[in-house]
Amino acid sequence: MLILKNCSYLSKDRNFVTGNIAVDKDTIVNIGDFNISSEDIVVDLNGKKVIPGLIDIHFHGAVGYDVMDASPEEFNKISSYLAKCGTTSYLATTITSSKKNLFVALSNIKEAANNKHLAQASIEGVHIEGPYINSEKKGCHDVNYMRAPLNSEFDELKSGFGDTLELHFTIAPEIQGAEEFIKYACKSGATVSIGHTNAKTETVKAALGWGANIFTHLYNAMRGIDHREPGVAGTALNSDSYVELISDGVHVHPDIVNITYKLKGSEKLVLVTDAMKAAGLGDGTYDFGGFKVIVKDGIARQENGTLASSTLTMLNAVKNIMKFTGASLEEAVRMGSENPARAAHIFDRVGSIETGKKADLVVLNDNLEVQSVYCRGKQI
Known part of the structure; x- marks a missing residue:
């Protein structure tokens, strides 16, 4: 799985929350604080915002x-x-x-x-x-x-x-x-x-x-x-x-x-x-x-x-x-x-960023510019 680690993601409650996002193929499968396997592909976002x-x-x-x-x-x-x-x-x-x-x-x-x-x-x-x-x-x-x-x-x-x-x-x-x-x-x-x-x-x-x-x-x-x-x-x-x-x-x-x-x-x-x-x-x-x-x-x-x-x-x-x-x-x-x-x-x-939805995610830098984008779990 792909893990976006240590990010500030916009939750389904419309608040920014610190945690991780797990993506399996094209779908979000886990959000928040969870165990990360050594086999996972981990991208540490160092607190960057994810929308x-x-x-x-x-x-x-x-x-x-x-x-x-x-x-x-x-x-x-x-x-x-x-x-x-x-x-x-x-x-x-x-x-x-x-x-x-x-x-x-x-x-x-x-x-x-x-x-x-x-x-x-x-x-x-x-x-x-x-x-x-x-x-x-x-x-x-x-x-x-x-x-x-x-x-x-x-x-x-x-x-x-x-x-x-x-x-x-x-x-x-x-x-x-x-x-x-x-x-x-x-x-x-x-x-x-x-x-x-x-x-x-x-x-x-x-x-x-x-x-x-x-x-x-x-x-x-x-x-x-x-x-x-x-x-x-x-x-x-x-x-x-x-x-x-x-x-x-x-x-x-x-x-x-x-x-x-x-x-x-x-x-x-x-x-x-x-x-x-x-x-x-x-x-x-x-x-x-x-x-x-x-x-x-x-x-x-x-x-x-x-x-x-x-x-x-x-x-x-x-x-x-x-x-x-x-x-x-x-x-x-x-x-x-x-x-x-x-x-x-x-x-x-x-x-929205919720389990079961497409892993369409945008990582923003501190100036609210696009740092990276994932379309259905694939980084462009």
Whole structure:
């Protein structure tokens, strides 16, 4: 077995505790104070902090590759980059496209997800962001491919993935067919996020009743708050649902991040990156969703100035939320690991340091930088 000795690990009670972590193959099998065999492989961490691997449930690409057209081999490069940054699990996120292109992308995602023997971040599912959204809040999505959701299309998606990967959808609840689809998808085991929507509060409340449990990149591409109409954002803040937040200080002003934290707490905030292919590469000209995107000073925008995803990493999102709100490391890690796992229904296997869960572990140095990463027990 692999033993991470003398570490300060984030326990399931969300406190840092001094002890050891034992890993057998890809699974955590023991935690705390226990006997170590002479046959064990021991890594003495000398008190360094160990957190559960971070989980990004809204991620479009990195290092020059896009989820929509990456080959299985290119997904390996994406997953390797993520692991080096402290992200050990993610939902590969698609963008509005033709049905043909969507299913080609999903086929590549499914094949890439089978590379579980490699020391890299694992694809736990797919986040289908569009085409079931409102053109009035399109963001950087192509209106030509937006369409109403159909239960028959859900069945096609479900049959293609089986039980191997989670299905997570962003849907505008006011569009035709949304109510039936959300109810059907949630009953079938998928999760649904409310996003890219111009719905009014009553429709949003109804969608939560249909089964939606989270909001896609809160404040961005949705009806804002008015004192006579809470809108999507206001209803999200006043609900018990999870909310995604892009904590880069650009998509949402730091003061609004702080207000959101005060209202939702660390219990319901889900940090995401919404990163695109420029992540890990730097400034330059790229394409995303069929549009030209210019990245300057790390900020990605279309030529018309519309924000087009980000170049953020999950670890930087964790550090930013601490800076913007005064949240503790324990709270910030919860927002970057446990909460996304719970929202996407994958907390049974990832999102915390507990026996029986995947050995996805990130060792941090004193400056909260990645010192080493273990993906399913394999050090990258």
